[in-house]
Amino acid sequence: MELKNKFVAFFMFMLLFSFSPLSAYANAIDNPAPLSISSGLVFDEDRQEATFDSSRMVYGEAVPCTQIAVSICRKDSEGKLLLEYNEDYEVGSLGIFSMVLPLELGTNYIEFVVNCKNYDEATYNFEVIRKSQTVKEELKSLIALPRLIQGYR
Known part of the structure; x- marks a missing residue:
């Protein structure tokens, strides 16, 4: 009888445990470190930028004394990201920064990790496709022929 009571108690405990809500505590970002890029990259996740240049000049603004870690990765044949470039920058006292990012042929995955006092760490991702000069x-x-189709206006 005692074994049966233990089994029922264990079963009830497991039943209660299985229906109780579980919460995963993720590191929520309530106050991300601000970053404004005025030239060089676009904050549009649906669009990849394309270029023929071997480098990209990026200008922007952030809170003075902000730390910006920039990394550029490429995918290998298996789809794994390989680090091609990594650099740390500090935003000056005026809150303005500029940097030159080297680009390899193909898709370049650019990540900005921004840290500054009184803000949470924030990550901003971009993709730039470098095409061949050929x-x-x-x-x-190529020759563009306007109004090739007469009915098109």
Whole structure:
């Protein structure tokens, strides 16, 4: 009888435990460190930028004395991200920064990790596709024929 009571108690405990809500405590970002990029990259997640240049000049604003860690990765043949470039910057007392980011051929995955006093760490991600110069030359040689189709206006 005692074994049966223990089994019922254990069963009830497991039943109660299985229906109780479980919470995963994620590190919520309530006050992300601000970053404003005025030139060089666009905060549009649905769009990848394309360029023919081997580097990209990025200008922006942040809170003075903000630490910005920039990393650029590329995917290998298996789809794993490989670190190509990593640099740490400190925003000056005027809150303005500029940097030159090297770009390799193909898709460059750019990550900005921003830290500053009184704010939570924030991460901003961008993708820039660098095309070959031969593609640029081919595009230059194309001839555009406006109003090729008469009914189109």
